Amino acid sequence: xxxxxxxxxxxxxxxxxxxxxxLLGIAGAGxxxxxxxxxxxxxxxWTPTPPVAGxxxxxxxxxxxxxxxxxxxxxxxxxxxLRVDVEPWEALSLDAALAGPExxxxxxxxxxxCQGRRGIxxxxxxxxxxxxxxxxxxxxxxxFEFGEACEPANHYLPSHLEQLATEQALIRYAASRxxxxxxxxxxxxxxxxxxxxxERLADAERMLRxxxxxxxxxxAEDESVPEEEREASEEKEKQLQAMRAKLSRAIADARRQxxxx
Numbered sequence: 001x002x003x004x005x006x007x008x009x010x011x012x013x014x015x016x017x018x019x020x021x022x023l024l025g026i027a028g029a030g031x032x033x034x035x036x037x038x039x040x041x042x043x044x045x046w047t048p049t050p051p052v053a054g055x056x057x058x059x060x061x062x063x064x065x066x067x068x069x070x071x072x073x074x075x076x077x078x079x080x081x082l083r084v085d086v087e088p089w090e091a092l093s094l095d096a097a098l099a100g101p102e103x104x105x106x107x108x109x110x111x112x113x114c115q116g117r118r119g120i121x122x123x124x125x126x127x128x129x130x131x132x133x134x135x136x137x138x139x140x141x142x143x144f145e146f147g148e149a150c151e152p153a154n155h156y157l158p159s160h161l162e163q164l165a166t167e168q169a170l171i172r173y174a175a176s177r178x179x180x181x182x183x184x185x186x187x188x189x190x191x192x193x194x195x196x197x198x199e200r201l202a203d204a205e206r207m208l209r210x211x212x213x214x215x216x217x218x219x220a221e222d223e224s225v226p227e228e229e230r231e232a233s234e235e236k237e238k239q240l241q242a243m244r245a246k247l248s249r250a251i252a253d254a255r256r257q258x259x260x261x
Contacts, residue, residue, distance in 0.1 A: 035058075035061055035062065035065070035094050035095075035098070036061070036062040036065035036066055039058055039059065039061075039062035040062065040066070046062075048062070048063035048066045048068075049063070050143060050145060050155045051063070051131065051138055051141050051143050051155060051157075052138070053137070053138055053139065053140075053157060054137045054138060055137070055138040056136065056137070056138070057081075057097060057098060057106060057108070057133050057136070057138075058098055060108065060131055060133075060138060061079075061081075061094060061098075061108070064076065064079060064108075064110045064112070064129075065079070068145070068146060068147075070116070070147075070148060071116050071117070071118065071148075072114055072115060072116025072117075072123075072124075072146065072148075072149075072150050073114070073115055073116065074112055074113070074114045074146055075112065075113055075115075076110060076111070076112050076113075077111045077112065077113055077126070078109060078110065078111040078177075079108070079109075079110050079111075080108070080109050080110075081093075081094060081097040081106055081107070081108050082106065082107045082108075082109070083097075083100070083104055083105070083106055084105050084106065084107045084132070084166050085104055085105035089107075092106075102135055102136035103135060103136075105132070105133065105134050105135075105163075105166075106132070106133040107130060107131065107132050107133070107166055107170060108130065108131040108133075109128065109129075109130050109170060109173070109174070110128070110129045110130075110131075111126065111127070111128045111129075111174075111177075111178055111181070112126065112127065112129070112144070112146075113125075113126040114126065114146040114150035114152075115150065116149065116150055123149050123150050124150050125146065125150045125151070125152050126178070126180065126181050127144035127152050127154075127181045128144075128174040128177070128178045128181050129141070129142055129143045129144050130142050130167075130170040130171070130174065131143070132159060132163045132166055132167065132170075134162070134163065139159065139160070139163055140157050140158060140159035140160070140163055140167060141155070141156070141157050142154070142155075142156045142157075142171075142191075143155045143156070152187075154183075154187050154190060154191070156190070156191050156194045157194065158191075158194055158195050158197075158198040158200055158203075160198070184214075185211045185214045185215050185218070185240055185243075186239075186240065186243065188207050188208075188210050188211035188214070189207070189208070189211050189240070189243040189244055189246075189247050190243070191207055192204045192207035192208050192211070192247045192250075192251075193246070193247055193250055195207060196247070196250045196251055196254050199254070199258075201251060201254055201255065201258075204247070204250075204251050204254075205251060207247075208244070208247055208248065208251065211240075211244065211247075212244070215237075215240055215241075215244070218237070218240075219237065222234075222237070
């Protein structure tokens with residue numbers, strides 16, 4: 001998802017975020033466990049849930065550091081908080097971020113890895129999530145959680161225009177830093193529907209094209225799939241095509257309602 005608007009500022013922010021995260025290496029990991037434990041003690045009975053708009057920074061950070069119950073473990077390879085309403089962006093410790101004024105705009109980057117074992121078989125996956133906070137409340141996010149067998153589940157709330165450049169910079173950072181956690185075609189198509197709901201139709205169309213390229217690549221690889229795996233591969237392709245058709249219809253319907261865009 002790249003937008004022509006404000007490209008120079010976006011590239012500038014990418015350079016700043018890369019410098020802050022890769023060179024300085026300032027992270028909140030040192031006090032992460034204490035923060036999560038403190039939140040749990042202050043909120044008896046609390047359990048992590050998928051994020052929703054309006055969540056606090058405190059709860060979001062605690063959720064990211066609280067592993068799910070199951071036959072697997074989730075660990076954070078990276079958990080960082082950035083103040084994004086200043087230039088250059090400022091890397092903050094968790095304590096500094098939580099103690100700062102509510103008026104500041106913050107972003108959180110979390111790369112988490114899920115690993116588990118069933119008998120002699122190991123399984124795992126990893127994903128990068130980001131969160132943008134405006135005036136003390138969660139405004140947009142791309143959140144991943146893990147289910148059984150470490151299957152990732154995505155919850156995406158696209159940014160409005162005010163946070164769009166920040167979202168784009170975070171996406172580019174995640175793609176360059178963790179290419180192994182690139183979204184799957186299913187995740188791309190699901191994100192596309194969220195973008196249609198947010199009236200970001202150009203970005204939804206770009207997401208559809210990205211999914212198409214990945215679906216075509218998978219179809220080419222399926223030609224060499226062993227016979228015993230072909231039925232499952234064909235079923236997955238049918239599911240992807242159904243998701244693709246749904247997104248394509250949603251974009252067409254939205255375009256008809258706003259023909260001038």
